Amino acid sequence: MDFEQIYEQHFGKIYQYIRYMVTNAELAEDLTQETFLRVYKNTFRHEASITTYIRQIARNIVYDYYRKKALIQWLPFTKSHEQEEMIYVPHDWIVQSETRKALYEALQKLKPIQREVLIYRKIEELSIQETCEIMSVSAMKVANTQRSAMKTLEQVLGGERDGY
Amino acid sequence: MDIEKKLAELNQMPEDEQLKRKIQSVIVEQKAPKKRGSVWKEITMIVAICSVAFFLFVTGTSQTNQATSNEIEHIYTYFGGEENEFRARTSTLYVGVQEMTNATTTAFFEHIETMEKMENGYLGDYIVDVIVVQNNEQHRYQISNVSLYDVDNGVYYNGEGALFGEVFQVLHKPKINSYSFIVPLGVILMNFLQWAYYKYRKIKAENPFGDNWGFFAVPLFSLVCIFAYHAFVGPLYKPILIMLSILFGYMLLRVVKRHAKTYIILKVETYKAIATTILLIILILIY
Numbered sequence: 001m002d003f004e005q006i007y008e009q010h011f012g013k014i015y016q017y018i019r020y021m022v023t024n025a026e027l028a029e030d031l032t033q034e035t036f037l038r039v040y041k042n043t044f045r046h047e048a049s050i051t052t053y054i055r056q057i058a059r060n061i062v063y064d065y066y067r068k069k070a071l072i073q074w075l076p077f078t079k080s081h082e083q084e085e086m087i088y089v090p091h092d093w094i095v096q097s098e099t100r101k102a103l104y105e106a107l108q109k110l111k112p113i114q115r116e117v118l119i120y121r122k123i124e125e126l127s128i129q130e131t132c133e134i135m136s137v138s139a140m141k142v143a144n145t146q147r148s149a150m151k152t153l154e155q156v157l158g159g160e161r162d163g164y
Numbered sequence: 165m166d167i168e169k170k171l172a173e174l175n176q177m178p179e180d181e182q183l184k185r186k187i188q189s190v191i192v193e194q195k196a197p198k199k200r201g202s203v204w205k206e207i208t209m210i211v212a213i214c215s216v217a218f219f220l221f222v223t224g225t226s227q228t229n230q231a232t233s234n235e236i237e238h239i240y241t242y243f244g245g246e247e248n249e250f251r252a253r254t255s256t257l258y259v260g261v262q263e264m265t266n267a268t269t270t271a272f273f274e275h276i277e278t279m280e281k282m283e284n285g286y287l288g289d290y291i292v293d294v295i296v297v298q299n300n301e302q303h304r305y306q307i308s309n310v311s312l313y314d315v316d317n318g319v320y321y322n323g324e325g326a327l328f329g330e331v332f333q334v335l336h337k338p339k340i341n342s343y344s345f346i347v348p349l350g351v352i353l354m355n356f357l358q359w360a361y362y363k364y365r366k367i368k369a370e371n372p373f374g375d376n377w378g379f380f381a382v383p384l385f386s387l388v389c390i391f392a393y394h395a396f397v398g399p400l401y402k403p404i405l406i407m408l409s410i411l412f413g414y415m416l417l418r419v420v421k422r423h424a425k426t427y428i429i430l431k432v433e434t435y436k437a438i439a440t441t442i443l444l445i446i447l448i449l450i451y
Contacts, residue, residue, distance in 0.1 A: 003191075007188055007191075008193070010428070011179070011184050011187075011188075012177075012179045014179075015184075016175070016177045016178075019177065020174070021339035027438060029183060029187065032187060033187045033190055033191065036187065036191050037191050037194060038189075040191050040194065060427070062365065078297060087411070091177060093177055093178055094177075099170060099173075100170075100173070100174060103167075103170050103171065104174070104176065116385060118171060122171035122172065123171050123174045123175045124170055124175055125175070134428050135269075136428050137365070138366040138367075140366065143272075150167070154167060157167065
């Protein structure tokens with residue numbers, strides 16, 4: 001399968017995953033571009049399915065960004081604009097529906113790993129096996145994280161409803 | 165509508181065709197990976213390591229003794245010597261070479277002319293090579309349980325008397341380093357931690373090197389050369405061994421990086437490769 005086909009087939013899901021994992025539109029674009037650039041430059045060795053391979057690259061890039069962000073916050077003498085949080089810009093399609101917006105905002109309040117498990121398991125409805133392969137963790141870990149994520153999500157959404 | 169159904173609806177995010185084409189055009193504009201660049205990088209690194217090793221080899225044994233008195237400046241010993249094969253070196257940077265600072269030994273070699281010479285002399289079973297540096301000159305000896313052989317002058321001295329016995333015991337005493345236990349302990353600890361971590365994360369322990377054992381042909385050949393050199397030529401030079409260890413660690417890291425199937429295995433095997441290199445270096449330094 002050549003790069004064009006891979007790109008056509010996987011762009012949507014990869015961009016969607018990154019868009020839910022980071023809150024900024026421009027950043028999501030950059031990370032998606034970086035993901036496919038790596039796919040383009042690297043040699044696929046058929047050790048996993050191409051889907052798992054691309055998802056793992058996207059995941060590594062997102063987590064690299066988180067690590068860099070965490071590091072910048074701790075660095076002394078860093079310019080103030082580098083320490084500022086990215087501007088929160090949800091996708092237009094999210095904003096169009098109140099339900100989607102509430103759910104998206106609730107998702108952003110979860111830990112990254114919880115959010116990630118919900119993206120794979122509940123949004124994209126991947127199997128536990130597929131999720132394990134992408135995240136390189138055990139099925140037990142996925143199941144436990146999913147349970148805690150759902151509980152937290154219910155609490156966040158419930159709390160907001162009470163607040164209204 | 166329950167949360168799960170609402171979450172499933174988020175999977176319908178529409179594709180932004182404009183963005184898709186924009187990113188695609190940026191990627192296609194990028195050049196293909198430069199394979200030759202990485203090859204040159206590796207060659208440069210190996211040449212750099214070899215250059216440093218050569219520099220250390222050339223400069224490591226130079227002596228800059230300025231003393232002009234007749235006092236003994238250094239006594240170097242090498243264990244496992246053989247008759248007619250002198251292997252000691254004037255530097256502790258060689259494996260097995262040790263510098264002696266014992267007062268009795270120094271006094272013994274200062275008054276060596278007073279010893280009784282042997283006609284048709286011979287050495288015993290346990291031989292230690294000794295180099296005595298005195299007045300900027302090196303004097304080579306082989307000491308055994310029955311006699312002392314002056315290698316430079318071809319003279320045998322009779323090994324009798326309490327002082328000779330004491331000196332032989334001091335020189336022949338096996339070099340036991342109290343830190344030697346660190347290495348086997350480190351290997352056991354390293355493998356145990358790996359096993360425990362894989363068990364904790366429920367990861368099936370697999371060979372991180374895949375089927376590419378060919379990568380180990382070079383290290384194995386180097387190991388054979390090292391043993392052959394040590395057996396037939398003389399003591400090995402520690403800086404070169406350290407360089408080879410670092411090179412081995414680098415090769416391990418490259419193989420692991422290429423063949424590890426998951427990030428966790430990559431991480432664990434990387435730590436293991438680094439720990440193996442450090443243990444190898446410790447092993448070289450303590451002997």
